[in-house]
Every structure is written in structure tokens, then in C-alpha cells.
Amino acid sequence: MTIANSSRSRKAKVQLFILRVLAYLFIGILVAMCLFFFIMLLLMSSKSNSQLQGAFSLKWGGHFLENLHNAWNDASTNIPRGMVNSFIVAMSSALITTYFSALTAYGIHVYEFRFKRAIFTFIMAIMMIPSQVSAVGFIQLAYKFGLTNKLWLLILPGMAAPVVFFYMKQYLESVLPLEMVEAARIDGSSEFRIFNEVVLPIMKPAVAVQMIFSFVSSWNNYFMPSLLLTKPEKRTVPIMIAMLRSADYSKFDMGKVFMFILLAILPVMLVYAVLSKSIIKGVTSGSVKG
Amino acid sequence: MSEVKLVNIKKVYPVIERNKNKKNVNGHRTGNLQITDQGVVAVQEFSLDIADKEFIVLVGPSGCGKSTTLRMVAGLEEITSGELYIDGEYMNDVAPKDRDIAMVFQNYALYPHMTVYQNMAYSLKIQKASREEIDRKVREAAEILDITDYLDRKPKELSGGQRQRVAIGRAIVRHPKALLMDEPLSNLDAKLRNQMRAEIIKLRERINTTFIYVTHDQTEAMTLGDRIVVMKDGYIQQIATPQEVFDHPSNLFVAGFIGTPQMNFFDAELKLRDGDYWVDVEGASVRLADEKQERLKANHVEEQAVTLGVRPEHLLLADKGIAGRVTVSELMGSSRHLHLTVDGKDVIIIVPSTGGTGNYIGSDVALGFDGSNAHVFSKATEKNLEY
Ligand SMILES: Nc1ncnc2c1ncn2[C@@H]1O[C@H](COP(=O)(O)OP(=O)(O)OP(=O)(O)O)[C@@H](O)[C@H]1O
Ligand SMILES: [Mg+2]
Numbered sequence: 001m002t003i004a005n006s007s008r009s010r011k012a013k014v015q016l017f018i019l020r021v022l023a024y025l026f027i028g029i030l031v032a033m034c035l036f037f038f039i040m041l042l043l044m045s046s047k048s049n050s051q052l053q054g055a056f057s058l059k060w061g062g063h064f065l066e067n068l069h070n071a072w073n074d075a076s077t078n079i080p081r082g083m084v085n086s087f088i089v090a091m092s093s094a095l096i097t098t099y100f101s102a103l104t105a106y107g108i109h110v111y112e113f114r115f116k117r118a119i120f121t122f123i124m125a126i127m128m129i130p131s132q133v134s135a136v137g138f139i140q141l142a143y144k145f146g147l148t149n150k151l152w153l154l155i156l157p158g159m160a161a162p163v164v165f166f167y168m169k170q171y172l173e174s175v176l177p178l179e180m181v182e183a184a185r186i187d188g189s190s191e192f193r194i195f196n197e198v199v200l201p202i203m204k205p206a207v208a209v210q211m212i213f214s215f216v217s218s219w220n221n222y223f224m225p226s227l228l229l230t231k232p233e234k235r236t237v238p239i240m241i242a243m244l245r246s247a248d249y250s251k252f253d254m255g256k257v258f259m260f261i262l263l264a265i266l267p268v269m270l271v272y273a274v275l276s277k278s279i280i281k282g283v284t285s286g287s288v289k290g
Numbered sequence: 291m292s293e294v295k296l297v298n299i300k301k302v303y304p305v306i307e308r309n310k311n312k313k314n315v316n317g318h319r320t321g322n323l324q325i326t327d328q329g330v331v332a333v334q335e336f337s338l339d340i341a342d343k344e345f346i347v348l349v350g351p352s353g354c355g356k357s358t359t360l361r362m363v364a365g366l367e368e369i370t371s372g373e374l375y376i377d378g379e380y381m382n383d384v385a386p387k388d389r390d391i392a393m394v395f396q397n398y399a400l401y402p403h404m405t406v407y408q409n410m411a412y413s414l415k416i417q418k419a420s421r422e423e424i425d426r427k428v429r430e431a432a433e434i435l436d437i438t439d440y441l442d443r444k445p446k447e448l449s450g451g452q453r454q455r456v457a458i459g460r461a462i463v464r465h466p467k468a469l470l471m472d473e474p475l476s477n478l479d480a481k482l483r484n485q486m487r488a489e490i491i492k493l494r495e496r497i498n499t500t501f502i503y504v505t506h507d508q509t510e511a512m513t514l515g516d517r518i519v520v521m522k523d524g525y526i527q528q529i530a531t532p533q534e535v536f537d538h539p540s541n542l543f544v545a546g547f548i549g550t551p552q553m554n555f556f557d558a559e560l561k562l563r564d565g566d567y568w569v570d571v572e573g574a575s576v577r578l579a580d581e582k583q584e585r586l587k588a589n590h591v592e593e594q595a596v597t598l599g600v601r602p603e604h605l606l607l608a609d610k611g612i613a614g615r616v617t618v619s620e621l622m623g624s625s626r627h628l629h630l631t632v633d634g635k636d637v638i639i640i641v642p643s644t645g646g647t648g649n650y651i652g653s654d655v656a657l658g659f660d661g662s663n664a665h666v667f668s669k670a671t672e673k674n675l676e677y
Contacts, residue, residue, distance in 0.1 A: 186364060187387070189387070
């Protein structure tokens with residue numbers, strides 16, 4: 001009996017070990033595939049133009065700082081300006097999107113009011129409309145009111161983000177017991193304060209996830225900025241990168257171009273690194289039984 | 291001074307589809323509640339004067355409207371009709387935060403991202419109390435509840451009993467006019483529950499405020515309450531001291547609900563002989579005690595068929611009386627529960643376990659009872675004829 005048991009448990013252990021190895025192998029391959037492009041980019045940005053024109057090699061080029069200097073101080077492509085613009089837009093819209101979506105989700109989740117259902121359906125319906133369709137009207141409006149080249153015009157519409165709202169609502173339903181809101185009410189908190197001091201901290205993981213998503217999509221957004229921003233000093237990074245394409249390749253320093261691209265993705269990675277820390281599971285565990 | 295007065299309070303929940311879904315999860319039944327055009331009537335005709343520093347317990351089976359009543363006092367639920375006064379002030383439309391009450395929830399509802407200290411300090415912080423005052427009050431409450439050691443922990447690092455203490459601590463820090471508790475112990479295991487029950491009794495001596503306590507556990511109701519309010523299907527069944535509820539249950543429901551094992555019921559006849567009330571049951575005839583005689587006489591009760599109720603501990607083995615046969619014998623330690631079949635019905639009696647081999651099963655016995663322990667209920671209204 002015990003012998004049979006132990007041999008069976010040994011077999012189970014071996015199986016588990018093989019499964020683990022396979023799983024790690026699989027994950028390792030995926031990681032390598034994801035990292036490949038970043039490593040290539042890093043390598044390329046370390047090479048001088050002539051090195052890049054020559055045969056392909058995996059060696060470190062040694063011109064990294066030089067490229068960085070050239071890219072940073074480039075006269076035609078003002079990358080620092082672009083990064084500042086992009087950062088203002090991306091950060092503000094990430095903040096606004098997540099805050100107001102969470103607020104809306106909270107309102108729909110916690111309060112009972114007439115037409116709640118209808119409002120919810122309406123918000124969901126907006127999700128179905130492709131942004132390109134509504135963009136046409138939006139752009140026309142912007143031009144008619146003379147609001148082009150205003151960064152806030154790229155930020156404010158983020159307030160209405162049905163997808164983020166939906167995500168927040170799902171999250172709230174799973175983590176926020178109504179008793180907690182009621183406890184805060186009895187503690188004397190105002191409704192707004194309850195949201196800011198009790199609900200928002202509980203939603204931190206969801207907020208972090210959505211902050212990352214909104215930041216990245218806003219940082220990478222080319223469509224709207226390219227239509228609304230015409231002045232060079234208002235351009236965001238994606239516009240600048242796109243404009244490199246029309247440059248003359250024979251004369252252009254490709255090392256610098258790779259450096260531009262590296263700079264363009266750097267903030268995204270930073271934001272991810274910072275925010276992913278707050279995506280910890282189980283923040284509510286322990287507040288409420290069950 | 292903190293009197294709470296409820297006058298003819300009524301609560302109607304409009305029937306909305308999404309509400310139904312929400313509540314069904316908690317296993318609520320709307321089975322016997324009155325349903326009108328406006329919706330489900332969860333509570334009605336609820337009138338109660340709660341004196342300063344009184345400990346009131348609302349007790350009743352699941353879905354009878356206890357929580358709803360409590361939540362109306364707290365201001366978390368709108369009062370459909372009726373009036374609520376706290377310290378003589380009309381409170382129907384006052385926001386919860388301005389009622390100066392505190393509440394302990396069944397599932398604790400602690401703020402998960404705050405430490406125990408912050409949880410307890412939150413209400414004081416909102417009142418803009420000074421740092422020193424907050425610190426003093428939090429530590430004082432923590433001292434009372436014996437949670438000083440955990441002040442820096444987050445709720446998830448505490449056991450269920452400790453969390454419940456924190457929840458109580460959060461409620462008592464600001465010395466509310468009334469402390470409302472909704473089944474605060476029902477999430478704890480049996481042993482811890484007994485312990486916390488004793489703690490609540492001690493707590494009460496120390497903080498001395500008005501308590502309204504909801505439970506479906508009759509032991510909690512009997513041990514904690516100055517007065518208990520027994521509810522069923524949204525209606526109050528009886529408001530009285532635990533002793534009174536036990537000795538003079540107002541109707542069949544209360545009689546069956548309070549006391550374990552349940553009161554035994556027999557079909558019987560109430561007779562008047564020489565101006566005295568007697569009950570005839572299964573061949574036995576017992577004269578009611580003088581106190582009951584007076585109550586019945588005052589009500590001009592006539593001879594009639596009644597339901598007789600006698601608690602298991604008041605049925606005694608006798609030489610002659612109600613005949614029954616023992617089917618099950620359970621040794622409970624110092625006492626023994628005997629299940630008998632009397633005229634096809636189940637009857638439980640409690641006998642001392644001292645002596646005897648315990649071989650009761652299958653034996654025929656006779657039961658007697660004292661006239662002071664007999665409860666007579668009208669067959670028609672199920673009311674206690676003493677009332
Ligand atoms: N929001 C609501 N909408 C509709 N009906 C409700 C709502 N809340 C409660 N009810 C109904 O009102 C009745 C009383 O509910 P309540 O929560 O007061 O019961 P309770 O006595 O506290 O029961 P328990 O011991 O299970 O907590 C229940 O039958 C319930 O179905
Ligand atoms: Mg309840």
C-alpha cells in the first residue's frame with residue numbers, strides 16, 4: 001500500500017517536473033520573441049550610419065552616445081519637444097480617462113436612479129462606433145472653432161471611454177461590497193470623498209492597468225494628432241517619427257533614426273515599469289468576509 | 291440622552307428586476323411577505339420606543355425585515371412611511387452622517403487599504419478632530435476591544451474575530467448616540483461567537499450607549515437584550531424582556547421561535563371549573579397557575595379548544611398523565627433529551643441525566659406539567675389567550 005503510494009507519488013513528481021520544463025521552455029521562447037525587437041533596436045541605435053549601411057552584424061556598434069547626442073539635438077526633428085508634448089497628452093489623458101471612467105462606473109454601480117439601465121446601454125452602444133467615424137465630425141468641429149494645435153483637445157475626449165468604463169464597472173462589481181460604501185457614509189464621509197478615499201484606492205490595480213493602456217495608446221496615437229496638430233512645436237512623437245519616412249535616406253543618418261525610435265518607446269516602458277507594481281491581486285481580501 | 295423612537299414605520303421595496311437578482315444571492319425569501327402594487331412590503335406597523343442606553347435586540351427568521359428596520363434607523367434605506375425620531379428630532383430625511391449613529395456590519399466592511407488605526411480614525415478625521423484627540427480616542431477604543439497590538443496591521447492580516455473587533459472599534463470611537471449592529475457575530479465560529487457575545491456584554495457596560503442589535507440567534511437575543519423585538523414577515527410579533535418573551539410568548543410563532551428545543555404543542559381543551567381555568571389534554575387535566583388564572587379572567591376567556599404549549603424542560607416524567615413512548619434518547623451531558631411519540635406527534639422532553647442506565651428507548655412513559663408552565667393559544671388566532 002505505502003510502496004504503491006510512494007511509487008505513484010514519484011511518478012507524479014516526474015510528470016510535474018516535465019510539465020514545468022515544458023512550460024518554462026514555452027515561456028522562454030515567447031520572451032525571446034518579444035525581446036528580440038528591443039535588442040535589435042538597441043543594437044542598431046549603437047551603430048554609426050556607415051556601420052548600418054555595411055553588412056549586418058550583431059556586434060555592439062559603440063556609437064550609442066554619439067547617436068543620442070545627434071538625435072537629441074537634431075534641428076529638423078525636435079525630439080525633446082515632441083516627447084514633452086507626447087508626455088503631456090498621454091499622461092493627462094491616461095489620468096482623465098481612468099479617473100472619470102472609474103467615477104462613472106462607481107455611479108452606475110452604487111446608485112439607484114431612473115434610466116440607469118438606459119444610460120448603461122447607451123454607453124455600451126458608443127463602444128460600437130469606430131473612433132474614425134466620430135473623428136470626422138470632431139475634426140470639422142475643431143477646425144470650425146479654430147481649436148487646432150491645442151493639446152487639450154487631444155486630452156479631453158479621453159473622459160468618455162466606454163471600454164475603460166466597462167472594465168472599471170466589472171472590476172467594481174467584483175471587489176466593492178456596498179456595505180463598504182455604507183460604512184463610509186455612516187462614518188460621515190461625503191459621496192465624493194468616499195469615491196476618492198475609499199473606492200479609488202481599492203480600485204488601484206484596475207486603475208493601473210487602464211493607466212498603462214491609455215498611456216500607451218495615447219502615446220502611440222498618430223491618427224488624431226496628425227489631423228489636429230499642424231505647428232511644428234506642437235507635434236507629438238509619432239508625427240515626428242512618421243515624418244522621418246519622407247526624409248532622404250541616402251543623406252540621412254540611420255543611427256539617429258534608430259535612436260529616435262528608441263527614445264520614442266522609452267517612456268512607455270518606464271510607465272509600464274512604474275505602474276505594474278500596483279497591479280497586485282487581492283487588495284480587498286480581508287476587508288469583507290467571504 | 292439618546293432615545294430612538296419609531297412610529298408606525300413601513301418599508302416597501304419597489305420590485306425591480308435587478309434588485310431581485312441582487313438579493314437572491316443572499317438566499318432571501320420573499321415568500322410570506324405582503325406584496326402590494328407598490329412592491330414588497332418588508333416592514334410594516336413597526337412602532338417602538340427605545341429608551342436611552344437601552345439594549346434592543348431585533349430577532350426573527352431570515353427575511354423578516356430585521357436588517358431593513360435597522361438600515362432605516364441608520365438612514366441607509368428610505369423610510370416609506372412612518373416617523374423616526376432620535377432624541378426627539380425628526381430623522382426621516384436626515385443623511386446617515388448627520389444622525390450620529392454608528393453601525394457594525396455582518397461582513398465587517400473594513401476599508402482594506404487602511405490599517406486598523408486608520409480604519410478606526412477615519413470617522414474622526416472626517417469630523418476634523420485634532421491629531422491628539424484622534425489618537426486618544428482610537429487608543430481608548432482599541433484598549434476596550436483589546437486590539438492595541440494590531441493597530442498597524444491591515445484588515446487582511448487579521449483573523450475573523452479580530453476583524454470583528456476592529457469593526458466594533460470603528461463604530462465606538464466617536465461615541466455615537468446609538469450603536470447599530472447587524473448580525474455582527476454570525477460570521478464567527480461557535481466558540482468565538484460565545485466569547486464575543488460575552489465581550490459585547492462587557493463592552494456595553496463600558497461604553498454605555500443605546501444599542502440596536504439584529505440577530506437571528508435566539509441565544510444572542512436572550513442574553514444580550516434588555517428587551518427583544520420578535521419579528522416575522524415584516525410584522526412585530528412581540529416586544530418584551532427576554533424573561534417575559536420566554537414565560538409569556540404572545541403567540542404560537544414566538545413560543546416556537548424562542549427556546550431550544552422547541553416548545554411542544556398539544557391539542558387541548560380549556561375548561562372552566564368552579565370559576566377556575568383547567569386544561570384537559572390527552573387524558574390529563576391540569577389547573578392553571580393563579581397568575582394565569584387572573585390574566586385569563588381579565589380577558590374574559592371562554593371555554594374553547596386551544597393549542598397547549600409546554601416547554602421540553604417543563605414536561606416531567608410522572609406516574610400518570612399524557613401517555614407517550616420514547617423513540618430517541620440523546621445524552622447532552624448534564625441532561626438528556628427524550629423524543630417521544632404522543633398520539634402520533636413528536637414531543638421532546640428534557641430530563642436530568644443523573645442515575646439511570648439511559649435505556650429509555652421503547653418504554654412507555656407518562657408526562658405531567660405544572661400549571662404555571664402551560665401556555666394556552668387560541669386555535670383561531672394563534673394568539674396567547676393571556677393577552
Ligand atoms: N433591495 C431590496 N429590494 C427588494 N426586496 C428587498 C430588498 N432588500 C430586502 N428585500 C426583501 O425584504 C425582506 C426583508 O429583508 P431583510 O434584509 O430586512 O431581512 P432580514 O430579516 O435581515 O433577514 P436575514 O436574517 O436573512 O438578514 C426580505 O424578504 C427581502 O427579500
Ligand atoms: Mg439581515
